[in-house]
Amino acid sequence: MRLVTFSSGGVPLLGALDDAGAVRDLSGAGLPHTMIGLIAAGPAMLAKAREALRTAPVVQGARLLAPIPRPAKNIFCVGKNYHEHAKEFAGSGFDATAKEVVPEAPVVFTKPPTCVIATGETIPGHLDPTDSTDYEGELAVVIGAGGRGIAKAEAMAAVFGYTIINDVTARTLQHRHRQWVLGKGIDGFGPMGPAIVTADAVPDVKALTITTWVNGEQRQHAPVADLIFDIPTLIETISAAITLEPGDIIATGTPAGVGLGFTPARFLKAGDVVRIEVPGIGVLENPVG
Template sequence: MRLVTFRRTGRLEQRAGALREDGGIVDLAAADRLLEGGLLALIAAEPALLERARAVAAHAPAVEDAVLCAPLPRPAKNIFCVGKNYHEHAKEFAGSGFDATAKEVVPEAPVVFSKPPTSVIGPGEPIPAHLDPTNSVDYEGELAVVIGRGGRGIRKADALGHVFGYTVVNDVTARTLQHKHRQWILGKGIDGFCPMGPAILTADEVPDPGALRLTTHVNGEKRQDAPVSDLIFDIPTLIETISAGISLEPGDIIATGTPAGVGIGFDPPRFLKSGDVVRVEVPGIGVLENPVA
């Protein structure tokens, strides 16, 4: 099941919906008032509310003027992000001259940072590249994990049982700021620098997340293409590592890292500019496309 958050044209209210195979959106709350609390409430009450959502999705009314928002437009906490988590990207980052954080090419342990909730925007919303005074905005297509059942000290063997579903993010980065400040949040946490969507694909539809494949196109040109199985640290390892001392809660998001092909991997770097369009896709979840402002 692909769950979405949407609003109607000209309205601010955000509602929980489901994305049909034909791209249409149905209003789950209109079919069941218990679903009026939005996706975060649904995730927190899972599996009970998820089963209700499944039951009503087939006859919930379609919304002709729906505008997709990020599935979780304002996460309750910062998004957990993982750097240098594909072998080839770790190499291209180390050779780019922008990595000021460590000497090793492939990290010995997951490199975890965060992006604030204010960085999240939805599909189709402009990436505000003008907020980077250094004109070094880059893209990073990523698979993201949405936590369902929370916990601390989650064992790797149990980790996938804590996953509610999967979505797509673009870990947009101001590279010069990332390099200047060493710790990455100021280069990656800028308002609007975390496009997310279009949907959350529930975990029951993804028996093996490693079988998913991610591609990124810029202005129609393929830049990134890799299976999630290429991760250096897989999803259970990331969940175990983060939850060792930090409680994971329903609706928490973990962006798992980006493959090779980002802008700084080219010589000279190919940074984003106003008018560009970035398209990140994971089949099954859908397409996240955003223009650059």
């Protein structure tokens, strides 16, 4: 099931995409009004949403919002989590965080809720004063039951579903401040969507692939199986320190092929279009302004 948040008449509503990609309205089916509310309500409510989808009306002219337009807390992100990207980042001159090429443990940072925008919205590259705006296509995990101290063996049971995030980054700011929050947390630097695919629809998440294009040119492509630290490891690591709650989001890292990996670097500029696809979830596409 692919769940969405959409706007009709300016009001955010809960919906789902049918097999043809049409938005269907679930807001009148006695369900929670928000995505986080649906996630927190548990499996029985999700089953009710799945049943409601069979007869839910199609919404003409619906505008997709980010699936979780305003996360309850910062998005957890993981840096240098694909081998080839770790190498390209280490060799780029922009990594001021560690000496090792491949991390010994997950590198976790966060992006604030104010960074989130929807598919189709403009990435505000003009807010980067250093003109070093870069793209990072990523698979994101949406937490369901959550908890603290979740063991690897039990971690996948905590997953509600998956979405796509573009971890847009101002590279010079990332390097200058020796940490990543300011370079990655700029308003609008977190496109998310178009949908959350529920975990039951993804029998093997490692079989998913992520591909990124800029202006139609393929820049990134990798299977999720290439992650250095897999999803259970990330959930165990983060939940050992911080309680994971329903609707929390973990962006799992980006493959090689980002702009800083080219010589010279190929940063985004106004008018560019970034397209990220994960089959089964859909396409996240955003112009740059």
